[in-house]
Amino acid sequence: xxxxxxxxxxxxxxxxxxxxxxxxxxxxxxxxxxxxxxxxxxxxxxxxxxxxxxxxxxxxxxxxxxxxxxxxxxxxxxxxxxxxxxxxxxxxxxxxxxxxxxxxxxxxxxxxxxxxxxxxxxxxxxxxxxxxxxxxxxxxxxxxxxxxxxxxxxxxxxxxxxxxxxxxxxxxxxxxxxxxxxxxxxxxxxxxxxxxxxxxxxxxxxxxxxxx
Numbered sequence: 001x002x003x004x005x006x007x008x009x010x011x012x013x014x015x016x017x018x019x020x021x022x023x024x025x026x027x028x029x030x031x032x033x034x035x036x037x038x039x040x041x042x043x044x045x046x047x048x049x050x051x052x053x054x055x056x057x058x059x060x061x062x063x064x065x066x067x068x069x070x071x072x073x074x075x076x077x078x079x080x081x082x083x084x085x086x087x088x089x090x091x092x093x094x095x096x097x098x099x100x101x102x103x104x105x106x107x108x109x110x111x112x113x114x115x116x117x118x119x120x121x122x123x124x125x126x127x128x129x130x131x132x133x134x135x136x137x138x139x140x141x142x143x144x145x146x147x148x149x150x151x152x153x154x155x156x157x158x159x160x161x162x163x164x165x166x167x168x169x170x171x172x173x174x175x176x177x178x179x180x181x182x183x184x185x186x187x188x189x190x191x192x193x194x195x196x197x198x199x200x201x202x203x204x205x206x207x208x209x210x211x212x
Contacts, residue, residue, distance in 0.1 A: 052100055056096075056100070056102060062158075063158045064109065064151065067149065067160070067164060070149070070194065070198070072086040074199075075087075087108070087111075091108065104209070105208075106206075107190075110192040110202065112202055114193050114202035115141050116191070116192060116202040116205045117191045119134040121133070128152070128176045129152055129187070146168065146169040147193065147194050148192075149164055150162040150175075152187040152188075155188060161177070161178050161187075162176050182212060191205050191207060
């Protein structure tokens, strides 16, 4: 059933026959439903490979959606799509090997114009991980009050720890706590900066994998 909004001159939401209507980015959109077929259901080898990549990236992003919504917010506005779809689109194109496996060093959890952490380093502490970076606030797209994004992601167990609003860029260091119960697990770590007003962000930097 479809529901008409704003009278006969408005758009509609829901299913009406062979089309679906919905409101997206300030516009009413209508799309046709796909026609089911045995061939479409099974898919060509290329389609099946594409679905595999799609599913792997969907699975990878699901536990870190809060980071992705912040990290790809600006890119999403530019491309008029959700942050999740913007992140999925970029990483599906750039972060897979030729045999369809995720290359973590190529994954971005944020995308923007600010300067990423310069000469950053990660060390393990008694309670988690500690990051340090150079002071680069003399750069025109690096500001002293930019805040650190610090993500440690245990992909195997679908567990993520970190901060989306960490210490200021000018502090040049900051850490995160990993629960004692998570010892022995391996974490992929990304760092980035977001402006204090949350309206600008840097590309993320992949720091490597570390066992806690």
